[in-house]
Amino acid sequence: MAKPIALQLYTLREEVYPGGSDLPKVLKTVAEIGYVGVETAGLHGHDPKEIAKVAAELGITICGAHVGVPNSETVKRIADEQAVLGNTRVIGGFGPNDFETLDAIKNAAAKFQEAAELLKPYGMTFGFHNHWWEFEKLRGEDRYIYDILLEEAPDVFSELDVYWCAYGKADPVAVLSKHRARIPLLHIKDGMLIEGDHSHTAVGSGKLNMPAIIGAADQTVLQWLIVELDACATDMLEAVKKSYRYLVDKGLATGSR
Template sequence: MPPPVALQLYSLREMADKNYEHVVNLTAEIGYAGVEPAGFPGTTPEAAGKLFESLNLKVPSAHLPLPVGENRSYVVETADAIGTKRVVSGLGRDDHSTVDNIRWSADRFNEAAEAVAPHGMTFGIHNHWWEYLEVEGRIATDILLEHLAPEVFFQVDVYWVQVGGPDPAGVLERLGDRAPLLHLKDGPCLRNTDMTALGEGKVDLPGVIAAGGDHTEWHIVELDSCATDMVEAVKKSYKYLVDNGLSRGNA
């Protein structure tokens, strides 16, 4: 049985800013099995959690601030309110631009994992393209791995990996069970260029998904921007994954 598929609600952020409940209902109507929140415009985590539950939408993870310092309580309470045990965040390009900066980033990620662990939660990293550029002759993420605690997991954004340069299938094979969540996107694989619905771009999605193998627990569709109507792209992406037996939904 293929992994279930969720929608990263950031994909429909402009609609969500106007009517969050409508976007969540639409996600369920399309057939997605889950949602990954990235903010709660016009509502609260508590209300959102009740809405997700009423629609039988699971929450495999949530994009939240790093749970360190003053953010710690907010992140833990938010994750608990929406019913997820996985907190996901990341850091910027400058934080991965030198070996010293990468070590600093690893320390922050390790601190985040330690902060949520007592609450039965885990912390993971969502990548962009800059984590897969070369730094002093090595891929930044390879350096990062040397300094990360083993409990820190990866939410691999396969599109941004390919934009950075490496083959995302190879990255997943190397990470193995440290990559339980995949962010799926498609498009021309260029920086600052609109994406497409899944199956209409240059990412070998069947190959990438196969490389994730049994380690993958969830597929999460996320389109940062799109050359066509975003709602239609979200619908087409779901249909592509389910019709090709790559993911399963609630429908």
Template sequence: MLKMIHRRTFFKTTAAFAAGSMVLPAVSCSGIFGKTIGLQLYTVRDQLKEDWDGTLNRLAEIGYNSVEAAGYNLSEGTFYGLSPKAFAQKLDALGMPLHSSHTVFENRDAEKVFADAAEAGCQYVVYPFLPEEFRKNINGYKATAAKLNRMGEIANNYGIRFGYHNHAFEFEKMDGQTGMDILLEETDFEMVTFELDLYWVTRAGYDPVEYIKKYPGRFELWHVKDMVKTEDMFFAPAGYGRIDFERIFDEKNTAGMKLFFVEQDSFRTFDPMESVEMSYNYLRKASFI
């Protein structure tokens, strides 16, 4: 059954990608260098708590012109303490529009989540992390895929594209399958896209390029995150580690990539603001983007 779904996904990818694109306005946020380079704000979460305005202003000065949020409060309906509209206006004034938001939620809250995201001008809402209770076995992943499909249907009603972000645990083998394969093959490509985290795919022992070719058109969003060359595989600023981004970006059309966001979970050698500037400068200068 899974193989049949995979074949349908492969042959219908182009049509599915086009259908998904119709839901969203075209991304038109290229900066002075003609590139859209986004940042996942989780990267600077501590700096935002210490100096909200100063941190956002500095990100804009560096050159970032696209943002993915990680601070939506479901109970309050706010982004980092601001109403959806006020948050969007703040970012727009800095030339860093809110293109995507990470939110963990359940179907009962989907209408509110997508209504607030639409008010903030989000093009994407991404389910960022799967709790352990849902990834113990194949049935848990299949149930999650069904849930993601329902969320995607609701998102479409608000003109929003819904996606799922991977870590490494989705690539663990279970009865010859991986959770990631199940999610990709059991979700409707018109309802659910994926945010491919290049670091976590690599950390799991898989080649991002091979995965893109296996599921073409399914990865509209990417997290650009690097890995140090030492055995501990710690996080690194983009371009300062072992991941061959040029090789991966050569497949951006195959992936159906629309937007990418720099993200770095933790820091060791450089502080967060120094690291995000290093990542930005590497990507700005990269001829393959």
């Protein structure tokens, strides 16, 4: 069964709300396109109660939040805010400098695992979002950094960014097949897979085989397809609309239109 479609709001950070000042307007725009969920990347000064109210009125589910990696000092603030938003999935990650050695990778995984354990009493889960650098291998290692992170952090889920996975020269279908029990969220983006070019295209107009990728996920584990375009050579809002239409019209996702 096709999964519900959401948008990572970072995608529209410039085109729809310059400066991030009008999040309610963004939610309305997203809902009008047909998206039934959003993933936040900060509330930009808005009260979480206000955002929760607007989302509920629009029929939008807040299905995840990128907030960094919670620790003992930040977890209560993060969990309290997410509880108001009705969200139970907290997501973070690290940069390439945090994965330069095996010890560094294990240290990052330990922080991920700690975040998951700290969030459990709040009824929340923690997952990490990848870029391409998690699909590099250390010298002498036959595992991707991504594999090591999942092995070392057993209570952490993966929000697999399928484009960055492919850009890192890994096969998203193979990764999904191997770790399907750990991947409830997919970041869906597309592009031309040109080395050094980090721009994206509307989903369905790039090089990725989306039906094969989405079909490789464990459909009993997968919960949301989340469109995210970091940068786009064309109008971003138009790309967001085209991405929605492609995924819904192909029967790969469900929306409201």
